[in-house]
Amino acid sequence: MRLAGWRSSWSLMARAPHLQISDIALTFGGDPVFEDLSLVVQPGDRVALVGRNGSGKSTLMKVMAGLIEPDQGAVVAAPGVSVGYMEQDPTMDGFMTLGEYAASGLEPGEEYKVAIVAEGLKFDPEGAVATASGGERRRAALAKLMAEAPELMLLDEPTNHLDIEAIAWLEAELAQTRAAFVLISHDRAFLRALTRATLWIDRGQVRRAEQGFDGFEDWRDKLWEEEDQQRHKLNRKIKAEARWAVEGISARRKRNQGRVRALQDLRAERAAQINRQGTAAMTFEGGQQSGRKVIEATGLTKTFDGKTIVKDFDLTVQRGDRIAFVGPNGVGKTTLIKMLLDQVHPDAGTVKHGTNLDIAVFDQARAQLDADMSLWENLASDPALGGSGKADQIMVRGQPKHVVGYLKEFLFDDAQARAPVRSLSGGEKARLLLARLMARESNLLVLDEPTNDLDIETLDLLQDILGEYDGTVLLVSHDRDFLDRVATTTIAMEGNGQAVTYAGGWTDYRNQRGGDFVEAREATKPLAKKVEKAAPAAPKQKLSFTEKHRLDELPGVIDKLTDEIGKLETLLADPDLFTANPVKFQKATDALVDRQAALAAAEDEWLTLEEKAG
Numbered sequence: 075m076r077l078a079g080w081r082s083s084w085s086l087m088a089r090a091p092h093l094q095i096s097d098i099a100l101t102f103g104g105d106p107v108f109e110d111l112s113l114v115v116q117p118g119d120r121v122a123l124v125g126r127n128g129s130g131k132s133t134l135m136k137v138m139a140g141l142i143e144p145d146q147g148a149v150v151a152a153p154g155v156s157v158g159y160m161e162q163d164p165t166m167d168g169f170m171t172l173g174e175y176a177a178s179g180l181e182p183g184e185e186y187k188v189a190i191v192a193e194g195l196k197f198d199p200e201g202a203v204a205t206a207s208g209g210e211r212r213r214a215a216l217a218k219l220m221a222e223a224p225e226l227m228l229l230d231e232p233t234n235h236l237d238i239e240a241i242a243w244l245e246a247e248l249a250q251t252r253a254a255f256v257l258i259s260h261d262r263a264f265l266r267a268l269t270r271a272t273l274w275i276d277r278g279q280v281r282r283a284e285q286g287f288d289g290f291e292d293w294r295d296k297l298w299e300e301e302d303q304q305r306h307k308l309n310r311k312i313k314a315e316a317r318w319a320v321e322g323i324s325a326r327r328k329r330n331q332g333r334v335r336a337l338q339d340l341r342a343e344r345a346a347q348i349n350r351q352g353t354a355a356m357t358f359e360g361g362q363q364s365g366r367k368v369i370e371a372t373g374l375t376k377t378f379d380g381k382t383i384v385k386d387f388d389l390t391v392q393r394g395d396r397i398a399f400v401g402p403n404g405v406g407k408t409t410l411i412k413m414l415l416d417q418v419h420p421d422a423g424t425v426k427h428g429t430n431l432d433i434a435v436f437d438q439a440r441a442q443l444d445a446d447m448s449l450w451e452n453l454a455s456d457p458a459l460g461g462s463g464k465a466d467q468i469m470v471r472g473q474p475k476h477v478v479g480y481l482k483e484f485l486f487d488d489a490q491a492r493a494p495v496r497s498l499s500g501g502e503k504a505r506l507l508l509a510r511l512m513a514r515e516s517n518l519l520v521l522d523e524p525t526n527d528l529d530i531e532t533l534d535l536l537q538d539i540l541g542e543y544d545g546t547v548l549l550v551s552h553d554r555d556f557l558d559r560v561a562t563t564t565i566a567m568e569g570n571g572q573a574v575t576y577a578g579g580w581t582d583y584r585n586q587r588g589g590d591f592v593e594a595r596e597a598t599k600p601l602a603k604k605v606e607k608a609a610p611a612a613p614k615q616k617l618s619f620t621e622k623h624r625l626d627e628l629p630g631v632i633d634k635l636t637d638e639i640g641k642l643e644t645l646l647a648d649p650d651l652f653t654a655n656p657v658k659f660q661k662a663t664d665a666l667v668d669r670q671a672a673l674a675a676a677e678d679e680w681l682t683l684e685e686k687a688g
Contacts, residue, residue: 173199361515
């Protein structure tokens with residue numbers, strides 16, 4: 075009997091939750107972030123914590139970790155259960171190296187665990203804390219958590235600053251762990267692979283679904299549809315009661331004061347409902363059309379600090395291409411893009427740009443934003459937006475717009491407009507930088523890690539507008555799902571100067587490549603080099619006097635044709651032209667077709683002569 079009782083007690087203890095949050099409230103002195111919030115994390119849970127930027131995901135995780143005390147309610151971890159939290163901005167005071175920090179919670183003799191994790195996450199334990207980048211510090215914080223292996227892991231955006239290989243390593247480690255974990259991430263593929271339950275923060279309320287992230291969007295949309303139906307019924311009821319109040323209350327005033335009060339209660343209920351946050355008013359305007367060939371790179375070779383970035387690399391970028399660059403951190407993706415933009419000169423090879431290029435760059439380091447300036451000042455001081463630093467208005471795609479009004483389109487409120495950029499979350503900084511880029515026209519977008527910290531809804535919107543963008547996109551990202559949704563071509567930078575072109579996105583690249591990187595190189599590059607060696611080099615041709623003169627005048631011809639096409643398109647955009655003046659409409663249509671054909675011919679002629687000029 076005593077043995078059975080012990081087993082029963084042990085069984086109850088085994089099923090006790092790792093963490094229990096009961097009726098907590100948190101305000102930070104303003105509107106409630108959470109109110110009457112309760113949730114439980116069970117042993118073995120693999121939970122996705124999702125919600126819009128600013129909804130309180132990181133705050134709730136810090137409450138779970140015991141780093142933030144709620145105003146009321148209780149947060150209780152089971153006795154003996156270790157809880158580990160990966161900090162986004164870890165404090166490393168007192169540590170000389172990243173490895174010392176990562177090993178600080180281990181028992182003596184267990185430092186080898188950090189070395190194992192460091193290899194998988196690709197960070198140097200000997201790196202100095204004083205000179206470490208934000209990404210290196212976050213990788214060290216993740217390594218610390220993984221090496222300590224607590225029974226409940228709280229992971230806030232662990233894939234940020236990891237390359238795809240390191241993400242795959244982390245995914246495999248978490249897939250086989252027996253620990254429970256709660257995971258915040260924007261990486262759909264990562265969430266789909268790992269989670270079995272979903273916590274969704276929406277307007278201060280936390281809902282739980284016993285299904286992984288793969289089913290989240292259908293579940294969310296169903297709940298929103300039900301909410302919309304309930305709101306519609308409430309509105310209809312208020313409308314009917316209000317009509318009764320106007321038409322019949324005077325005759326029944328004394329008998330029906332209760333019904334009047336009920337109407338007031340219905341209106342109060344509707345007023346208390348919190349509207350869902352909308353989506354940012356994002357759009358990229360293509361501006362003037364670039365030439366058909368945007369960039370032509372031939373034989374690019376570059377060595378940097380003794381490391382070969384690319385060797386004999388050829389690439390032709392056509393108007394409308396969406397080209398993704400993938401590979402390990404440090405392999406040289408950004409350097410290659412800077413060579414294509416003519417910002418870094420190759421050791422060998424040439425880069426030629428097409429006509430009318432208007433380039434906009436999204437920098438993963440957010441260097442274009444001044445952290446000490448307000449959001450208002452960051453936009454108003456941008457010369458590209460016609461700002462003078464203190465103006466109330468900026469030029470948004472050629473039209474004057476009030477700074478605060480424009481910021482509201484990107485979901486920033488009045489108070490945030492005057493706040494310093496450093497007060498923003500990572501996702502809000504990304505959204506501000508997108509607002510800055512989208513205020514101007516462009517026809518070549520360079521996006522270096524644009525998905526970091528963005529919420530799922532904003533990622534969906536960004537994907538859609540890139541699909542509709544008239545220009546060309548060069549993209550660096552470690553988000554496999556985003557690459558699949560956006561990229562039409564993938565450049566895999568595989569180290570040792572190897573950069574191989576594949577059709578499609580990440581999954582297409584993996585399917586085409588097959589095997590490992592070595593097998594891919596054996597199947598492509600050596601064969602190409604044999605062909606190059608077998609083919610005799612074509613003798614260089616020189617331009618005749620007439621050809622040289624024609625090459626000099628073609629850019630002006632192309633500009634003139636482009637201007638004429640723009641004017642004709644503006645004329646034909648008038649919906650009344652065909653009815654009011656059909657002859658003029660037909661002449662304009664014929665002229666537009668002629669000019670477009672002439673432009674294509676002029677661009678081809680210019681490229682042919684440029685190639686011949688060598």
